[in-house]
Structure formats: structure tokens, C-alpha cells
Amino acid sequence: DGGITQSPKYLFRKEGQNVTLSCEQNLNHDAMYWYRQDPGQGLRLIYYSQIVNDFQKGDIAEGYSVSREKKESFPLTVTSAQKNPTAFYLCASSMTGGVYEQYFGPGTRLTVT
Amino acid sequence: AQKVTQAQTEISVVEKEDVTLDCVYETRDTTYYLFWYKQPPSGELVFLIRRNSFDEQNEISGRYSWNFQKSTSSFNFTITASQVVDSAVYFCALSDLMDTGRRALTFGSGTRLQVQP
Numbered sequence: 001d002g003g004i005t006q007s008p009k010y011l012f013r014k015e016g017q018n019v020t021l022s023c024e025q026n027l028n029h030d031a032m033y034w035y036r037q038d039p040g041q042g043l044r045l046i047y048y049s050q051i052v053n054d055f056q057k058g059d060i061a062e063g064y065s066v067s068r069e070k071k072e073s074f075p076l077t078v079t080s081a082q083k084n085p086t087a088f089y090l091c092a093s094s095m096t097g098g099v100y101e102q103y104f105g106p107g108t109r110l111t112v113t
Numbered sequence: 114a115q116k117v118t119q120a121q122t123e124i125s126v127v128e129k130e131d132v133t134l135d136c137v138y139e140t141r142d143t144t145y146y147l148f149w150y151k152q153p154p155s156g157e158l159v160f161l162i163r164r165n166s167f168d169e170q171n172e173i174s175g176r177y178s179w180n181f182q183k184s185t186s187s188f189n190f191t192i193t194a195s196q197v198v199d200s201a202v203y204f205c206a207l208s209d210l211m212d213t214g215r216r217a218l219t220f221g222s223g224t225r226l227q228v229q230p
Contacts, residue, residue, distance in 0.1 A: 033218075042117075042204060042220035043158075056215070088156060098208055098216025099146050099165075104158040 002027045004105035006091050011110045013085075021076045021108045023091030029103075030096040032074035036060060037088040037107075046089075049074055050096050078110065085112045117207050119221035126195050127229050134190045134224045136205030142166075145209035147181065147188045152202040152223070164188065195228045202226070 004025045013019045025032065031050050035043040045058030049068040063082025068074055074093075078085045088109050092102040116139040126132045138147065149161040162172060164181050172179045176193045192199055205221045 040122075040222075042222045044220075045217065058217075090156075090158065092158075098218070101148060101160045101163045102218065103160060104150075107156040109156075 004091060004093055004103060006089075006105035006108050008108060009106065011108055013110070013112050015112055016080045017112075018080060019078050019085075019110065019112075021078065021089055021091075021110070023074045023076065023105060024072055025074075025091075025093040025103075025105075026072060027093055027103060028071075029093035030071065031094045031098075032068070033092040033094075033102060034058075034064070034066065034074070034076045035090045035092065037090060043090060046076065078112075085110060117205055117219050117221035119203075119205055119224050121224045122222075123225040123227070125227045125229065128196060129194050130228075131191060131193050132195050132226065132228075134192075134203050134205075134226065136188045136190065136221060138186050138188065138205070138207045140186075140207060140209045142209035145207060148206040148208070148218070149179065149188075149190050150204045150206065152204060154201070158204065161190075192226075195226075197228050197230050200226060200228045 007022045033048045034046040037043050044060050046064050047058055047066040049055035052071050055066050055068050065077045088107050090107045091105045094100045094102040118137045145166045147164045150158045152158050169181050178191045180189045202223045202225045204223045206218050208218045211217050
């Protein structure tokens with residue numbers, strides 16, 4: 001079945017540690033995205049990539065980093081520089097151009113204490 | 114600036130009632146796209162509909178219908194004969210061209226719908 005997978009579903013880390021969230025898609029989409037969702041709020045864009053080996057900052061990129069070495073994969077690293085990393089992280093993909101619907105993965109709930 | 118407003122934070126209805134979720138948007142772009150997504154308790158966003166700015170025809174899909182009105186910058190979503198399985202957070206989103214030249218998706222803050230049995 002085509003879709004987007006994110007792992008793990010729940011992640012716990014101590015403050016000061018970097019953590020990498022996985023996102024894989026087999027929809028053959030060129031574009032991939034990372035969003036952050038805080039309780040009771042909408043989604044905010046962290047990073048996006050329209051093509052392999054290229055990515056752009058979104059609205060809240062500070063404290064995060066990404067890579068796009070393969071079309072299928074777009075991992076997100078939450079660094080120790082991110083002030084409030086506890087949140088729900090959603091990965092999405094779409095056909096390129098920004099006019100098409102995005103398909104989302106199941107999300108990773110990160111808790112940093 | 115691009116903006117999507119979902120003024121209803123939470124709506125509670127009894128099963129079989131009809132319910133309308135409001136969405137108002139702001140954009141300076143003449144070509145834009147509107148979306149609705151459903152987020153059930155599991156967390157994954159499920160795509161429901163995409164509508165471009167040149168197509169103002171209303172759409173119906175089963176119990177779901179959408180009313181797009183450019184004159185009032187609204188893209189409202191109606192669920193007819195609601196069911197408990199419709200309980201979720203619903204997001205309206207706008208894709209338009211930003212000042213940076215890139216096209217971005219802006220989400221509203223969502224409306225939580227609770228359907229009581």
C-alpha cells in the first residue's frame with residue numbers, strides 16, 4: 001500500500017539531546033514537508049523539500065535541521081537549540097508545485113523532559 | 114497576509130444532526146487552492162477536498178458538502194446526518210503565492226467536532 005510512515009509513534013528524550021524523527025514515503029512524490037502541531041493549534045511548517053538534495057526553511061525552522069538524500073526519505077532532527085521541542089510532529093508529501101493536496105503520516109509525539 | 118480563520122473552536126452535536134464548519138480566508142493571490150482535512154483522535158490528517166479559486170461549484174460527496182463563495186472569502190463544510198465517527202478536528206487550509214514567491218499551505222486553527230450518540 002502507498003503511504004507515509006513515521007517512526008516512532010512516541011519518543012521521549014532528555015533536554016539537551018538531539019533526536020531524529022524518521023519519515024518515509026512510497027507515493028513517488030517529489031515534495032515533502034515537516035509540520036509541528038501544538039495542543040489546540042493548527043499546523044506550522046518547519047521545513048520543506050521540493051526535490052532531492054534541496055530543502056527550504058519554513059516558518060519555524062530555528063532549532064531544527066533536515067536532509068533529503070533520497071526521494072523517499074526526509075528525516076527531521078530536533079536539536080538541543082530548539083527551546084520548546086515537546087510537540088506532535090507530522091510529515092507530509094505531495095506532488096510538486098504547491099497546488100496539490102498533501103498526504104500526511106501518522107505523526108510522532110515527542111516529549112522532552 | 115495569508116490567513117485562514119476557523120472561528121468555531123469546538124462544536125458539539127447529537128448524532129443525525131447536520132453541522133456546518135466555517136472557514137474564512139484572506140489572500141491577495143488570484144490563483145489559490147483551498148483544502149479541508151480531518152484529524153481523528155489517532156492524529157493523522159486525512160485529506161477531504163481540494164478546490165481551486167476558479168471553480169466555485171459546490172461539491173457533494175456522500176454526507177459531506179462544501180460551499181465555496183469567493184464574494185465572502187468562505188469555504189464552509191457541512192456534514193449531513195452526523196455520525197459518531199465524524200468526531201474529529203477539522204482543518205481548513207489555503208495554498209497561495211507568498212511574497213517570497215513560494216507557494217505555501219496555511220492552516221486554520223481547526224474546529225473540534227464532537228458528535229454525541
